[in-house]
Amino acid sequence: MIANVISLKMELEQIQSELFKAIDKPNCWQILQHLMLKLKKEDPGKVLDALLGVFVDSRDNYFSAQTAAGGLLWKLKPAYTRNLREDIRRSLQHWDVSIEELPWYFAEVIGIEKVREEVKLVLAEPVDELSQKRAEAYLYWLSVSKPEDFRSYLDRSWNRRLGD
Numbered sequence: 211m212i213a214n215v216i217s218l219k220m221e222l223e224q225i226q227s228e229l230f231k232a233i234d235k236p237n238c239w240q241i242l243q244h245l246m247l248k249l250k251k252e253d254p255g256k257v258l259d260a261l262l263g264v265f266v267d268s269r270d271n272y273f274s275a276q277t278a279a280g281g282l283l284w285k286l287k288p289a290y291t292r293n294l295r296e297d298i299r300r301s302l303q304h305w306d307v308s309i310e311e312l313p314w315y316f317a318e319v320i321g322i323e324k325v326r327e328e329v330k331l332v333l334a335e336p337v338d339e340l341s342q343k344r345a346e347a348y349l350y351w352l353s354v355s356k357p358e359d360f361r362s363y364l365d366r367s368w369n370r371r372l373g374d
Contacts, residue, residue, distance in 0.1 A: 266300045317357070
C-alpha cells in the first residue's frame, strides 16, 4: 500500500520551473507565497540548490527570478552546508548586484564576517573584471554600519510580499 503513494516532493527543476512561471503572472506574489509554503515542506538542501541555481543561470527574466529567489532564500533561510567560496565564485557571472538578498542570506546563515572573508579570498584569486566588480558588490552590501537595521528592512520588505 505504501509503495502506491505518489510522492509529493518537488524536484529541483520543478522548484525553479514554478518560480519562473510565477514571475510572469500578474498575481506573482500570491503564487510565490504558495510556492514558499510548499518549499517549507521540502528538503532544505534541495530548496537551497534550486534557489541558488537561479543566481548562476543565465535565463531571460533573470532580474525578476533572482528577486524572487532572493526573497525566498531570505524568508526560508534554508540551512547552508555547501562550499561558500565556490557558491560565491559561481554567482559572480550572473548575479544581478542589485539583489542584496543573496549576500545577506549568506551573512544570515553563516555570519557576516565569514562571508566577507570568503569574498576577499575570491578577490585574491585571478578573476575577470566583471567577477571582481560583483565580488566587490558583495562587500558593499555587507558593509552597512548597522546590520540589524538592514535585516529588519529585509524582513519588513519580504513580509509585505510573502507574508509572515
